[in-house]
Amino acid sequence: MSDAAIRTILIAGGGTAGWMAAAALSVAFQPHQCRIVLVESDEIGTVGVGEATIPPIQLFNKILGIDEREFVRATQGSFKLGIEFVGWLREGQRYFHPFGRYGDDFGLTAFHQQWLRAQTLGSTTPLDGYSLNHQAAYRGRFEIPTPQSNPVFSTFSWAYHFDAGLYARYLRGFAERRGVERVEGKIAEVVLRPGDGFVDRLILGDGRALEAELFLDCTGFRGLITEALGTGYEEWTHWLPCDRALAVPCARVADPVPYTRATARQAGWQWRIPLQHRTGNGHVYCSGAISDDAAAATLLANLDGAPEADPRMLRFTTGRRRKAWNRNCIALGLASGFLEPLESTSIHLIQTGISKLLSWFPDRHCDPLLAAEYNRLVDAEMESIRDFLILHYQANERDEPFWRQCAAMPIPDTLAAKIEMFRANGRLIERPHDLFHPTSWLAVLLGQGVAPAAHDPLADTVPPEELAAVLGGMRHVIDQAAARMSTHQQFIDRNCRAAPASAITQEPHP
Numbered sequence: 442m443s444d445a446a447i448r449t450i451l452i453a454g455g456g457t458a459g460w461m462a463a464a465a466l467s468v469a470f471q472p473h474q475c476r477i478v479l480v481e482s483d484e485i486g487t488v489g490v491g492e493a494t495i496p497p498i499q500l501f502n503k504i505l506g507i508d509e510r511e512f513v514r515a516t517q518g519s520f521k522l523g524i525e526f527v528g529w530l531r532e533g534q535r536y537f538h539p540f541g542r543y544g545d546d547f548g549l550t551a552f553h554q555q556w557l558r559a560q561t562l563g564s565t566t567p568l569d570g571y572s573l574n575h576q577a578a579y580r581g582r583f584e585i586p587t588p589q590s591n592p593v594f595s596t597f598s599w600a601y602h603f604d605a606g607l608y609a610r611y612l613r614g615f616a617e618r619r620g621v622e623r624v625e626g627k628i629a630e631v632v633l634r635p636g637d638g639f640v641d642r643l644i645l646g647d648g649r650a651l652e653a654e655l656f657l658d659c660t661g662f663r664g665l666i667t668e669a670l671g672t673g674y675e676e677w678t679h680w681l682p683c684d685r686a687l688a689v690p691c692a693r694v695a696d697p698v699p700y701t702r703a704t705a706r707q708a709g710w711q712w713r714i715p716l717q718h719r720t721g722n723g724h725v726y727c728s729g730a731i732s733d734d735a736a737a738a739t740l741l742a743n744l745d746g747a748p749e750a751d752p753r754m755l756r757f758t759t760g761r762r763r764k765a766w767n768r769n770c771i772a773l774g775l776a777s778g779f780l781e782p783l784e785s786t787s788i789h790l791i792q793t794g795i796s797k798l799l800s801w802f803p804d805r806h807c808d809p810l811l812a813a814e815y816n817r818l819v820d821a822e823m824e825s826i827r828d829f830l831i832l833h834y835q836a837n838e839r840d841e842p843f844w845r846q847c848a849a850m851p852i853p854d855t856l857a858a859k860i861e862m863f864r865a866n867g868r869l870i871e872r873p874h875d876l877f878h879p880t881s882w883l884a885v886l887l888g889q890g891v892a893p894a895a896h897d898p899l900a901d902t903v904p905p906e907e908l909a910a911v912l913g914g915m916r917h918v919i920d921q922a923a924a925r926m927s928t929h930q931q932f933i934d935r936n937c938r939a940a941p942a943s944a945i946t947q948e949p950h951p
């Protein structure tokens with residue numbers, strides 16, 4: 442290794458971001474190559490939310506060599522096939538954003554263009570009829586495909602719901618077994634190097650000093666190191682106006698469904714995340730449009746089961762750090778910004794932040810060119826997610842002042858162009874850094890009432906009888922495949938049933 446190689450990485454913070462980073466770096470480096478030290482404060486604790494994910498987390502687990510079933514068992518997890526949005530367009534309406542794909546492309550166009558054409562020819566089958574994820578989700582079914590499964594499973598995709606506390610504990614065990622050193626203590630001071638302003642060391646409350654060449658700021662909303670570097674924050678509250686959340690677990694009253702539910706409320710929305718041992722709930726709202734008491738009352742009045750704690754409040758400002766990588770510090774997780782939890786993208790952004798860091802890994806000089814490229818990629822990814830989230834708020838026909846204000850807000854040009862194109866002819870603009878694929882945009886555009894005026898003229902090249910036969914065949918195969926899956930609960934019982942919650946040993950919170 443060169444003399445300039447990084448010998449010590451210091452991870453500040455032990456929430457999901459800190460332990461994901463520690464686990465991934467422990468796989469990338471042997472302890473003799475690079476020391477990985479994580480400091481966290483039991484007194485401060487973690488945000489303790491972040492229970493829903495999106496499919497790329499499978500890749501993270503795969504790279505770490507984590508067994509899917511063991512992971513679900515250890516985190517009281519369940520499987521997620523998508524998100525059901527209730528009341529987002531207007532009261533009483535609902536739609537489903539499935540993972541996976543709708544149908545299969547045929548002819549010269551995207552599948553949904555054939556579906557649009559079929560509608561003009563009199564078909565009444567909703568697009569949902571062509572999503573295996575949707576069909577399985579609403580039947581409460583789940584199965585992990587095997588190589589012998591019907592080829593229709595190539596359109597099927599899943600993620601997980603899990604207990605955030607258990608996830609951090611699981612990753613901590615993983616990382617510590619691979620040599621990551623954990624330090625308990627409260628960071629009291631960030632000392633910068635005179636001259637270049639790089640972070641030199643962290644001083645703990647008891648006077649201990651922690652030195653490293655590279656620092657990962659995973660201290661949550663505090664962004665301790667990032668703040669010390671004067672990094673600055675770009676607010677997006679004019680597009681994503683919710684700024685508080687109340688979170689409360691409640692008793693499980695039925696078998697967990699394999700999807701998240703997001704229900705629009707007077708000035709925000711409520712999540713429901715089914716786990717094996719309980720259901721996670723939260724109300725995300727705009728404090729300027731509803732009081733905390735009213736938000737809490739709404740949350741508690743809309744739980745499936747008895748609350749298992751008092752609602753816990755979290756305050757946030759939507760937006761991002763001006764530089765995720767500044768000098769020799771990379772901010773990950775909430776320290777790098779927060780959009781909002783609607784599409785479960787935060788844990789994913791931690792994952793992609795780590796993988797970008799490994800792609801552009803520096804030596805101790807931290808070449809600004811590397812940081813600039815990293816920041817460019819992070820910015821593009823966050824902007825694309827931001828646009829997708831804004832779509833949910835802006836394209837609504839609800840009647841409350843909060844929602845009317847969202848419908849009237851000016852939106853980024855990048856989003857306006859996507860909506861305009863889709864409205865005109867059903868075409869979906871794809872950009873290189875889009876996290877969400879056409880299926881996702883399609884589900885939310887249609888769900889939020891953005892209806893295309895026309896379809897791709899190339900769809901007309903398929904004769905109507907052939908179109909009806911192909912669509913009918915797909916529908917049938919999807920129906921059959923969904924009907925044959927085991928129920929979600931059966932799948933969990935057979936493969937990844939967790940110990941009862943009462944049997945989970947109460948270690949100190951990591």
Ligand SMILES: Cc1cc2nc3c(=O)[nH]c(=O)nc-3n(C[C@H](O)[C@H](O)[C@H](O)COP(=O)(O)OP(=O)(O)OC[C@H]3O[C@@H](n4cnc5c(N)ncnc54)[C@H](O)[C@@H]3O)c2cc1C
Nearest residue numbers: 454455456457458487488491493628660661774775787788
């Ligand atoms: C309401 C809400 C709902 C969410 N839902 C989802 C979701 O469904 N899906 C999803 O992907 N994401 C979700 N998120 C985001 C997700 O919770 C976070 O991205 C994830 O938990 C990572 O948090 P973190 O590790 O950055 O911060 P934290 O969990 O806050 O961890 C910060 C760590 O830093 C330590 N620390 C702080 N200050 C000091 C100090 N002075 N000294 C020492 N240690 C210190 C703390 O002790 C802690 O260990 C949600 C977030 C919110 C607010």
